Amino acid sequence: MQLHVRGGIANAGGGPVSVRCPSCKQNGTFELVGQDLGLRDDSGSVQVGHRICPNRECRAHLFVVLRANTLTISYPERIDFDSKNVPGSIIESLEEAITCHANQCFTAAAIMVRKTLDLLCSALNATGGNLKERIKSLGSKVVLPPDLLGGLDDLRLLGNDAAHIESQAYTKVSQDEVEVAIEFTKEVLKAIYQYAALLGRLRSLKKQP
Numbered sequence: 532m533q534l535h536v537r538g539g540i541a542n543a544g545g546g547p548v549s550v551r552c553p554s555c556k557q558n559g560t561f562e563l564v565g566q567d568l569g570l571r572d573d574s575g576s577v578q579v580g581h582r583i584c585p586n587r588e589c590r591a592h593l594f595v596v597l598r599a600n601t602l603t604i605s606y607p608e609r610i611d612f613d614s615k616n617v618p619g620s621i622i623e624s625l626e627e628a629i630t631c632h633a634n635q636c637f638t639a640a641a642i643m644v645r646k647t648l649d650l651l652c653s654a655l656n657a658t659g660g661n662l663k664e665r666i667k668s669l670g671s672k673v674v675l676p677p678d679l680l681g682g683l684d685d686l687r688l689l690g691n692d693a694a695h696i697e698s699q700a701y702t703k704v705s706q707d708e709v710e711v712a713i714e715f716t717k718e719v720l721k722a723i724y725q726y727a728a729l730l731g732r733l734r735s736l737k738k739q740p
Contacts, residue, residue, distance in 0.1 A: 548602045552584045553609040554591035559584060561593055609633045610713055616724040621650045625716060632709050641689045641704040644712045648686055662687050673723050683719065686712055
């Protein structure tokens with residue numbers, strides 16, 4: 532969203548906003564920090580300002596844009612990722628991909644998605660001389676739907692030129708490609724690390740004979 536400022540109204544009023552925190556991942560009511568600034572763009576009046584996470588252990592700041600006291604956009608705006616039961620190195624890599632995406636560094640995000648796949652293969656002892664072979668080996672290590680397993684090879688090719696320094700032709704990776712890649716990777720991680728735990732919780736609810 533671009534604001535073409537025609538004039539400003541200092542100290543415009545504004546209230547709390549209810550959002551999911553991009554840092555601690557909790558839903559909460561973010562309170563106003565300081566005072567909002569009122570601006571006017573081609574579509575009318577907007578308010579911009581800061582809000583703070585209510586979680587005392589987080590207290591992350593958001594920059595928000597509101598129109599008619601309704602949240603239009605917040606920054607940083609991050610793709611949600613449920614990291615429960617996922618190994619730490621894989622979490623760190625995918626979170627970095629999400630951070631790159633949030634900052635519109637889409638080629639860097641694609642490279643981090645590829646790194647996430649590599650770390651996934653290593654965590655599951657899928658071996659091979661290159662990522663293509665390791666992904667093929669992954670099929671013998673875990674049970675995945677064929678479409679998910681086949682999609683991993685498509686992810687391997689995302690930003691392939693940009694991932695190799697010796698390449699002279701750098702592929703421009705689009706925002707849509709990165710967003711689909713991250714969402715697909717999340718589904719793969721969910722299938723490997725989270726469905727079994729969820730099934731275990733469900734079976735634990737069965738009454739004992």
